[in-house]
Amino acid sequence: MRTxxxxxxxxxxxxxxxxxxxxxxxxxxxxxxxxxxxxxLYGTRAANGIIFINTKKGKKEGQA
Known part of the structure; x- marks a missing residue:
């Protein structure tokens, strides 16, 4: 992984x-x-922090 x-x-x-x-x-x-x-967890790759982004997921028809 890159930063x-x-x-x-x-x-x-x-x-x-x-x-x-x-x-x-x-x-x-x-x-x-x-x-x-x-x-x-992430070793030196996380030395300057991590930004976790979750994207919106599609929903099946009829779900709220």
Missing amino acids: NAEGVLVLVDGQEREFGVLSSNEVESITVLKDASMSA
């Missing part, structure tokens, strides 16, 4: 992706984490 120019690891739905290719209409939630526990 962006600022050194922050960006994960979209669990996969590394470029932040700039997302439309604001796709985003459901954003979580920013910068703590030592992330280093345990």
